[in-house]
Amino acid sequence: MKNAIVIIIGLLMTLHLNAQKYFTRTGITQFEASEKAFEPVEAINKSTTAIFDANTGQVAAQVFIAAFQFDNALMQEHFNENYMDSHQYPKAIFKGELKDFSKNKLTSDSSFDLDGTLTIKGIEKEIHTKVYLKEENNRLYVTTNFLVKPEDFDISIPSIVRDKIAKQIQISIAYELIEKK
Amino acid sequence: MNLLKKNKTVVILIFLGIGLWSAYQYVFAAPLTTNEITAAYQGEAEDFKQLVQNDFDQWHNKIIQITGSITAIQENGILLNQNIYCQFDDKLKDAAENEVITLKGRVIGFDELLEEIKLNQCIIIQK
Numbered sequence: 001m002k003n004a005i006v007i008i009i010g011l012l013m014t015l016h017l018n019a020q021k022y023f024t025r026t027g028i029t030q031f032e033a034s035e036k037a038f039e040p041v042e043a044i045n046k047s048t049t050a051i052f053d054a055n056t057g058q059v060a061a062q063v064f065i066a067a068f069q070f071d072n073a074l075m076q077e078h079f080n081e082n083y084m085d086s087h088q089y090p091k092a093i094f095k096g097e098l099k100d101f102s103k104n105k106l107t108s109d110s111s112f113d114l115d116g117t118l119t120i121k122g123i124e125k126e127i128h129t130k131v132y133l134k135e136e137n138n139r140l141y142v143t144t145n146f147l148v149k150p151e152d153f154d155i156s157i158p159s160i161v162r163d164k165i166a167k168q169i170q171i172s173i174a175y176e177l178i179e180k181k
Numbered sequence: 182m183n184l185l186k187k188n189k190t191v192v193i194l195i196f197l198g199i200g201l202w203s204a205y206q207y208v209f210a211a212p213l214t215t216n217e218i219t220a221a222y223q224g225e226a227e228d229f230k231q232l233v234q235n236d237f238d239q240w241h242n243k244i245i246q247i248t249g250s251i252t253a254i255q256e257n258g259i260l261l262n263q264n265i266y267c268q269f270d271d272k273l274k275d276a277a278e279n280e281v282i283t284l285k286g287r288v289i290g291f292d293e294l295l296e297e298i299k300l301n302q303c304i305i306i307q308k
Binding site for chain 1: 212288289295
């Protein structure tokens with residue numbers, strides 16, 4: 001019995017050592033929804049948590065809505081209260097997988113296809129995009145961008161500001177992942 | 182009275198100017214900084230951890246001021262009492278593990294991936 005426990009613990013430990021995970025607490029997620037000739041509609045979030053499993057290529061990220069910083073206080077308030085309901089839905093969640101990822105394939109300009117699900121306000125939407133990934137000093141640098149539409153997540157834009165907000169919103173990410181020990 | 186009548190246009194213009202100026206200030210104001218907002222909670226980090234267990238949602242987007250001990254130091258932030266991550270806008274200087282610190286920051290949510298309470302825009306009040 002004792003031996004069995006020792007073996008199980010030993011196995012768990014090796015599994016743990018093999019599971020090479022990378023993460024960040026301070027990933028940058030930005031969005032840009034400006035229309036030409038109007039005030040810029042954009043915000044930056046420097047507090048995104050992301051975890052990447054280098055063995056399986058699986059990715060998980062949490063974007064805290066209240067951490068989006070605007071230049072304009074009123075815009076930030078409307079974003080949280082009217083468009084994103086950040087009290088009810090405090091975060092956006094992304095879960096996905098880098099297709100055919102292997103650490104051996106990493107070069108200074110390697111890219112992988114990312115398939116995943118983005119959940120905003122409890123509504124799921126499939127995302128397919130290309131992710132740029134490079135390794136430097138034992139850190140993984142991840143960048144990508146993709147487009148979403150407000151109506152995909154049941155975000156209605158009042159007609160008074162409809163012309164000032166882009167129909168397609170560009171989301172860009174830049175994460176610097178360190179190894180999780 | 183006569184004087185006021187004479188300068189009616191001037192008076193109207195002044196009021197209009199003040200009105201426009203305040204409207205501009207309201208519409209284009211920058212968000213308040215952590216420093217400018219009164220903390221909705223002040224106390225020990227450990228007590229705050231207990232408090233949020235009942236109802237986390239009411240603390241979203243609130244500014245809090247907590248005192249706790251630094252259990253880990255990261256590039257842009259610290260871990261307070263093991264599982265409160267506090268992110269700073271500026272690079273952190275002279276912080277040491279086990280040091281007791283009081284800081285003020287915005288609660289942005291509970292991080293389920295790392296199982297931490299997460300604060301950003303933190304500023305050091307005392308250490």
